[in-house]
Amino acid sequence: MKLLHKNNLFCWSQFDDDRNIDFHSYLWVRREGNVVFDPLPLTVHDEKHLNSLGKVSHIIISNSDHIRDSEKLAKLTGAKIYGPVGEKDCFPIQCAEWLEETKGFIKGLDVYCLNGSKTEGELAFVIEGETLITGDLIRAHSGGKLCILPEAKLQDSDKAKKSVRRLASIPGIKAVLPGDGWPIFCNGKQVLSELLASI
Numbered sequence: 001m002k003l004l005h006k007n008n009l010f011c012w013s014q015f016d017d018d019r020n021i022d023f024h025s026y027l028w029v030r031r032e033g034n035v036v037f038d039p040l041p042l043t044v045h046d047e048k049h050l051n052s053l054g055k056v057s058h059i060i061i062s063n064s065d066h067i068r069d070s071e072k073l074a075k076l077t078g079a080k081i082y083g084p085v086g087e088k089d090c091f092p093i094q095c096a097e098w099l100e101e102t103k104g105f106i107k108g109l110d111v112y113c114l115n116g117s118k119t120e121g122e123l124a125f126v127i128e129g130e131t132l133i134t135g136d137l138i139r140a141h142s143g144g145k146l147c148i149l150p151e152a153k154l155q156d157s158d159k160a161k162k163s164v165r166r167l168a169s170i171p172g173i174k175a176v177l178p179g180d181g182w183p184i185f186c187n188g189k190q191v192l193s194e195l196l197a198s199i
Contacts (some may be wrong), residue, residue: 001046002185004026005024005174005175005186006131007100008028008029008030009027010029010053011025011026011177012024012025012042014040014041021141021180021181022182023180023194024038024040024070024177024178024179024183025039025151026177027151028109028127029053029181032107033057033079034053034056034057036058036073036079037060037061037062038056038070039064039068039069039073040068041069047096047116055079056073056077056079058082058106059073059077059079059081060082060083060123060125061081061083061123062123062124062136063084063087063118063119063135064083064091064092064119065119065135065136066090066136067093080097081096082095082096082098082099084098084120085098085113086113086119086121087120087121087169094174098110099111099123107188108162109125109127110126111123114137114167115142115160115163116154116161117154117155118139118153122135122136123135124167126173129172130172130173130175130188131173132170132173135179136179137160137164137178138167138178139178139181140178142180142181143183145189145195146178146184146191146195148199150162164195166191166197168192168196171189172189174187174188174189176192
């Protein structure tokens, strides 16, 4: 796994040939139990690294298209799986709990529900007040610049743009870590504002 912009954040990745971008999974290391977001399959190297960083307590899925290897990781680690409440009635796997928008779901983690994306109630997350993790709606197909899903894939373009506006209004965002594409490690607030202006 790769160390990111803070010493308690890591990711592992998988290149997607169709889109020519990396897909990412993120790990937040915390004393009370580590949190994994949208887990991809692990290589042997990454599994050893994951285990060396302590127990995984939470596996959080942003949307049903990012289930990826969640069930296997849950069996491997004993962690509980958490999914978006908006997809509760049709989610393809069992979750221990369904997440709604909430501040401080666990200490240091705020959960945001998005509207208008390609799945109902897609989740985004803010870690320690300054790192935004996104699932599908906000992505980055080129370095240093964010974009959103193509309009044809959105359930409702106006609602999706309103969701982006809400995320862009969160104070203190320094980094944006999308599930799909290039991470933004600094000037996150500015890059979100540039995204908002572009849509």
